Amino acid sequence: MAAFTADALALGAHWVYDIAQIKDKYGRLDFMASPEIAPFHKGKKKGDFTHYGDQMFLLLESLSYCSGFDFDNFSTQWKAMFEDYSGWVDGATKETLANLEAGKSPQEAGSGSTDLGGASRMVPLALFYGEDRETFMANAETQTAMTHNHPQVIQSARFFASAAIETAEGRKPLDALEMAQKELSSNSPIYQMITDGLESVDKETTQAIAGFGQMCETQAALPGTIHLIAKYPNDLKTAMVENVMAGGDSSARGILCGFILGICNGMNAVPEQWIKEMRLADRIRSLAGITK
Template sequence: MSEKIKNRAKGAVMGAFIGDALALGPHWYYDLEKLREDYGEWVDDYTAPKKGRYHEGLNAGDISQSGYILKMLLGSIVENKGYDEKDFCRRMDNDLFSQIDGTPVSGPGNYTSQSIRDTYRNRVINNLQWGEFESHADTTEAIERTLGITAYYAGDLKKASKNVYSNTILTQSDELLASMTVAFNAVLWMLINGYPLDEKISGRLMEEVKNKTLPFHAVTGDGLAPPKKGVSEPSRLGRFASPDALLTPSFIVRAVEDPGISIEPAWKVSLVYGMPCAIYHILPSVYYLAARFKDDFELAVLHAVNSGGQNMARAMLTGALVGAQVGIDGIPGRFIEGLGEKDCLLKLTERLVG
């Protein structure tokens, strides 16, 4: 792995941790007037949660449970020199489930997401084995940890995608969600490897489908041309019936670059695509901010933080995409210095890509 790729991979991982921690205080405000009342017109740094809010009791710069799980997965990858599913599941059982009780307000970060609560219930209460149960939570929770897999496998998109899918379905079984999770990680992989987030990115991803690297089914030809009459349908390469999740990023980039389309200020992207937690609300807004502020980590992540609703997922994933574009050297030092676990996270990230 070249030094430039390492720098971008570190930027992606640290960008995710920073986005997660920046949104800790103003997390899940659907009343934007209340958000401004509690934190002012513009949140520009780490803040502690207010009394009675999500994550109450944590300090400014702390990471949430999403960050904790990402850190746990990175530790597993580093110690095993690659993704080891059995080890990850063991860590979930021993290191996370021992700290939560299946209710929303519990465990690291003082809040547990729906898919993790479902998984806890199936493993601890119902005593089911990993792979024997389902969770239909439609959030970005799996992306928030699997981005670490993609950073590690920056040299092998096929292996990255295979392991991202395998890890995703441990806690979220919906196939459409899994396809969007793999697609996001494929975009992240492209950015880590130096490809720009431009109108051509979906075309590049479709080439990887054609090359049997990404597990998507497609019948169109080059440039999404219609299939020729009499030509048999290509064999299904994976579980995903449609490559549409790979096409979204290019359309979002076109919207960013179209002078006839304006979202001002940019944080209002959450009002356009939706403030809730579902993956189909979060990813378009993430792609938008990552394309609009591709060279400015601070503006990208702060617009995500100030957008309300599920701004933690929005900021975490935006931080990963823009961190991959600017590299860790392009992230303002104050954001790294302000992290409560700065030294631990930097060391872990260095070992991941080293």
Template sequence: MKASVDFQSRQKGAILGMFIGDALAMPVHWYYDRRALYRDYGRVTDYQAPRNPHPDSILWRSAYEAANPSADILHDQKKYWGRHGVHYHQFLKAGENTLNLKLCAQLIDSIVENGTYDSDAFLKRYIDFMTTPGRHRDTYVEEYHRHFFTNYANGRPLRACGIVEKHISGIIGMIPLIVRYADDPPTAKRLALQHLRLTHLGGKMAAAGDLLLDILLPVLKEASLKDTIVDKIKSQDNPLMGFPFLRWLADPDETVIGSRLSSACYVEDALPSVIYLALKYPHNAAGALIANTNLGGDNAGRGAVLGALLGAANGSQAFPKAWVDGLRHPPPNLEPFVSAALDGRRSHAV
């Protein structure tokens, strides 16, 4: 009989899992040619450093011009935009996280510092982090950041700078809030969706956020990950669940993700890909994250969400010690972050 996993271990597991899933995939992030992935890195089973050239990089066709100094979010990385073969995360080290997870660290710090979630406090941190040179070394800055800071530079109110979006990276920022307030599901849902809407608007993102909440919240409270997903398949109350996941379980992962579901970052395929992998490997966190990494595409975005689900299901001990110890910048303030969540219900800032 499987040993019970306590609530705090599930909380820690969800946070560690999102950082681990992102860091493991980081060097082969957005490799769409799997033969090139294996040629350049072999089968990835541990943290590696990224290397140039990146054969599938589209930075050569990417551009961003700051409307004024308040929108300068590229800093010394700007010179690499517009070039062929540049790795999106070229200056990161093995075990380091991409920008999306660095912003999750900022969110965790903000919650611990304020004792609760305060969206205004987070937005202040977000702007400072993105506009201060040297706060991170990631070359790639996703589309939603570019639109947010263009709107900010043009004088829009901070809460009106988000755009209609469709990338799985948007729901990653919800995870710390779901974990923190899992003992109070209505508050967890309200704050997590509010946080999503700061940057990611639209029906696709709302459906993705609802699905993440409907799976992660009960799993944090000891529900079976597999049973929770199967119940969502049966209920068909979310448009992202309309796939024959159970029939696919006997098929190779490479057939499901890449042929039946795109390995790209768009949430209508990326989140169902996470659901498929979580359903196939519900008690094998390491195997699931290794499989996800070697499938390429937006494996970092998928990996963060998948890692959170598996960590919540199996606890912090689910991940190899070498992966936990190898995180270059592990989740900050993790002990006070999860401990404070056990202090009971409180009023929550918005």
């Protein structure tokens, strides 16, 4: 639920890189807003998801329908969604669809995009595989590679799946991140990105994320996400708001940050007003078995 609300909160300023514009329009964006200054999401309404959140919801539906991860079902439903999609279709999606149209199988059609958003979509897998580390990480990799077949993004999905399990087993978020990093080789394409994020914890968030880069690519978004988790381990709301105020691809960062902080802080940490204003909240509750 934290991951979904993070995406919905990001919608109002998603891909707005001028943080002064966000402040001028909203002050402190700690509420759901329609994408008035986020032109890529024209037509979306307050409480809707970005295209990342829509794909994450599709994965949740597929998992529920199949009682687990079924690649054929998910890939078929994903392709069908984008045949008549009213939201933004990003470069990774266009490339994947073109590869499918050219005759490639879903297993080999993934784009070469390095955008972290492909990994962030995997969050609902935790509902079915949160106690099965290897299966969780393997399925996280598979769903990511379907559209983002790049080592940086695939390893990021595996890393966050591992960190989520470490968190669910009772480790503090910082410890969980460090434990998951230890599973990587030092020459992993994301190892230094994680270190950079961890070492930025004393910086102000907008400064840290500006330094890494506000953009979608893993080399920017991954250390920015690590910064948020490490800096606000006990304050999910502040982490989500500071993420949005930092501009750029606040959706991918927010989803993964919300995922980890949601695990350790629980449902009470997710502002009830955010959930109330999220348009698919009741459907998510039903699919995920959330009783609150």
